Amino acid sequence: MRVFVTGASGYIASAVIPELQQAGHEVVGLARSEKSAAVVEALGAEVRRGDLSDLDNLREAAAGADAVVHLAFDHASIAVGKFAEAAAADLTVVRTFGEVLAGTGKTLIGVGATPTGDPDHDPAINANPRSVVSREIAGLTERGVRTILVAVPSVTHSSRDTTGFVPQLIRIARATGVSGYLGEGTNRWPAAHVLDIGRLYRLALDKAPAGAQLYGAAEEGIPVRHIAEAIGRRLGIDTKSIPADSAAEHFATFPFMALDLTMSSAGTRELLNWEPSHPGLLADLEEGHYFTTG
Numbered sequence: 120m121r122v123f124v125t126g127a128s129g130y131i132a133s134a135v136i137p138e139l140q141q142a143g144h145e146v147v148g149l150a151r152s153e154k155s156a157a158v159v160e161a162l163g164a165e166v167r168r169g170d171l172s173d174l175d176n177l178r179e180a181a182a183g184a185d186a187v188v189h190l191a192f193d194h195a196s197i198a199v200g201k202f203a204e205a206a207a208a209d210l211t212v213v214r215t216f217g218e219v220l221a222g223t224g225k226t227l228i229g230v231g232a233t234p235t236g237d238p239d240h241d242p243a244i245n246a247n248p249r250s251v252v253s254r255e256i257a258g259l260t261e262r263g264v265r266t267i268l269v270a271v272p273s274v275t276h277s278s279r280d281t282t283g284f285v286p287q288l289i290r291i292a293r294a295t296g297v298s299g300y301l302g303e304g305t306n307r308w309p310a311a312h313v314l315d316i317g318r319l320y321r322l323a324l325d326k327a328p329a330g331a332q333l334y335g336a337a338e339e340g341i342p343v344r345h346i347a348e349a350i351g352r353r354l355g356i357d358t359k360s361i362p363a364d365s366a367a368e369h370f371a372t373f374p375f376m377a378l379d380l381t382m383s384s385a386g387t388r389e390l391l392n393w394e395p396s397h398p399g400l401l402a403d404l405e406e407g408h409y410f411t412t413g
Contacts, residue, residue, distance in 0.1 A: 121145045123184035126191030128155035133279060134317025136162045142321050174215045181219040186226035186324060206248035213255050222263040228323060229256040232270040243380050265329040272336045272382055274310040276400050278408040285409055287373045289350055298351035299361040299369055304344025306379035309336035312397035322391040333387045337395035340381035349404040
């Protein structure tokens with residue numbers, strides 16, 4: 120297939136694009152700058168210049184592709200309190216792809232999950248402003264698009280990870296001298312190695328049925344206290360619970376500290392014969408690469 124990838128110079132794409140190419144697919148990656156274009160070229164993909172605000176460019180790229188893998192999102196807006204605005208912009212992009220792909224049977228793979236009726240998981244899904252985008256993608260199935268949603272775990276780790284949950288916790292620990300967690304630290308985060316996620320996307324494109332909801336957790340849920348303890352050991356600092364009255368200040372740059380979410384990938388593994396093979400999160404932390412820079 121000819122596959123158009125947004126967010127092509129990003130972290131997840133760095134694992135997805137090589138997997139697609141190894142499977143024989145031709146990849147075209149969206150790049151908004153010379154720096155991004157150089158990254159996409161280094162991955163061996165064709166570069167299409169532009170950004171997500173140029174809807175005509177997106178329409179043309181989608182029309183010329185057999186599949187669209189939409190990985191781009193304005194993550195920087197989350198840090199400045201504009202999560203809802205970023206989600207609204209993303210919704211416009213997905214609707215643009217929908218206009219082009221409707222009735223074609225072509226593939227659109229997006230990031231996210233839709234509610235399932237599970238009272239333990241749906242509140243977290245519904246609280247995420249991006250859920251409106253997931254619903255939009257899922258709805259395109261009825262309009263003749265082969266839609267696939269991939270729920271990417273909260274922690275997608277590797278030696279390439281510089282901006283995810285773990286690097287942010289390490290930066291806070293270094294700045295405060297404490298590797299902290301909330302309460303008893305029993306809230307959980309699902310995790311997977313980025314290379315396992317890359318393989319999942321390839322299997323999704325090649326094998327998943329229209330309307331598939333895939334879950335990419337290699338580890339269903341790791342207690343945050345265990346993550347904090349691993350960080351504390353590596354940095355040689357204390358690990359402790361941060362009191363509720365100072366937590367907002369302590370974790371000011373990281374709004375997800377209280378997130379408690381598990382993610383089972385049993386159905387995904389059975390459907391696609393996906394078996395994660397790379398190190399788990401705690402083993403990856405012990406390898407030390409997260410701690411080689413200040």
